Amino acid sequence: MTITLRRRSLLGATLTATLTAALAAPALAQGYPSRPVRLIVPYPPGGATDITARLLAQELSSSLGQPFAVENRGGGASVTGTQAIAAATPDGHALGVIDTAFVVNPGLLGSRLPYDTRRDFSFVSVLVRSPLVLVVPASAPWQDLAALVRDARAKPNELTFGSAGNGTAVHMAGEQFRLAADFSFLHVPYRGGGPMITDVLAGRVHMAFGTIPAMAEHVRAGRLRALAITGDTRASLLPEVPTMAEAGFPAVDAALLNALIGPAGLPEPVLAQLAAASRRAVTSPAMTARLTQLGFEPVGGTPAEAAALLLAQITQWDRVIRDGDIKVD
Template identity: 65%
Template sequence: MDGSTLRRRSLLAGGILLIASSGRGRAQAYPGRPVRIIVPYPPGGATDTIARLLAQELTRTLGQSFVVENRGGAASITGTQAVATAAADGYTLGIVDTAFLVNPGLFGDRLPYDALRDFAPVSLLVRAPLALVVASQAPWRTVAELVAHGKAKPEDIIFGSAGNGTAVHMAGEQFRQAAGFAYLHVPYRGGGPMFTDLLAGRVQMAFGTVPAVVEHVRAGRLRALAITGAERSALLHDVPSMAEAGFPQVDAALINALIGPAGMPEAVIARLAEATRTATLQGMSARLAELGFHPVGSTPEEARETFQAAIPRWARIVREGGIKPD
């Protein structure tokens, strides 16, 4: 091997080491200033709660302020678009929920971003199963009784949701398609007014997060018939899962994930993902359990795979249900 070849190889190896050390340097230097986390909803909801818990943990572990910014509106599209169009430097992040996965099928070409192309997934955060609940005045005490009534007299069942395309609406549609029954769907502008009518008996059936319904169920104001997915809830351990009720495909849940704009440096994504997994599975875990959320924590690749699988699945349910945005 001649001297010029050795010199070329030395230069190449030096370049590779320089690139690698530069990547590590960016990751170690990040974050060098406050980071904003955009929540595409008003303050006070489940996604906002998760975001604030995560911001506290990341502030503590990464040594810079992580500040939550609420940008509600347009079925979460306004805030999510703000993430897509932000500088891809790691200083603008977003927390998304199930609507992020449903909206591509619901809005199609009207969506101002591509949910897969325009974002960098960082980590899945939590998963929260939903409870199928009925008004206390309703006659049904099992899923089978509800389904049988819906097949015989669908006009008797009013299903309330927090709006078209929301996680609770999609749970109801997934259940309807799986069970082959019918109901009258009434979308509300938010979960608050829907639950008001459910408690008053003007709505007979709904889905809600377990923390949102548990006290009403325990007090006898609502009756829980099933929990979505394969497992029971620790907060409502006497209520069967949808799998136990005979509908394992009804697994709709509220999920939250941390994302950033596409093009973020890989070293920054890796640092954020590691800190987020630690926060979710350790620092936040006790509080999340109290709130009825299942900590997930994931790699960026696992988050992307979840998005890639869920978006077409929800699009099919939207299409087969003939669902249109409000």
């Protein structure tokens, strides 16, 4: 009898605790946000990540009833701002919008990072992604990707590949392509995408990856030739350009991405509320139209999906960096 009563008592306590937690979660979500939210961007104003963050901030401010203010923390190849996200109080009132550098830096910088990318963050939602396009000068002899690969294999380290800088998404795309196609090139890193595009247009660099909106106008005007789009889906801005998968290199799937993250330990109800609000934001007609103009595809996934993708990306780029023996100064 005593054992039965004890079991009933334990069962009652367990049910009470479960019920209390279930009731507390919606209450916590309903009280969030209780004050303005900082949205940290680890770059100066004006770039693609900053634009995405500002569009998101406007939508979240409207839907969640508190101001979401973008705070630019540039410097250190995005590390300075990302560290500020990791150090924030985990109550949902300081978040961050990051890009591909977030998943590349662990392989590039390793123990020099002042945070653990896998453990020191809460992954809220992947907001958008954008494939990249491989371009060559209009004067180049290669009419398709196969011709470029044949020439590159025949002339090891003679062809030049331009990038917006060591460790950038376009650099990683080039390394991924080089490894998949089994050839070597001479990497020419620039301080940003502008100077890189200038030299590709002038024929001083043989090839480069770039964002589709930045390259589409030059391609349409006949100043550049687009050979392939990363991934397996053609781009609406350049529908005539085949994908890397169509060209025989499905592993070349590098893309720009933006994701919403926070410090580790964000409460589950807040995570769920932010993910749902972000999904509504990026799929709203106004924001979708603007993102499409920028070459982004809205995603708006769940926290579990964000964690799975970002952690897989860290592993993927770590392998490319290791196999390509990529170093940074």
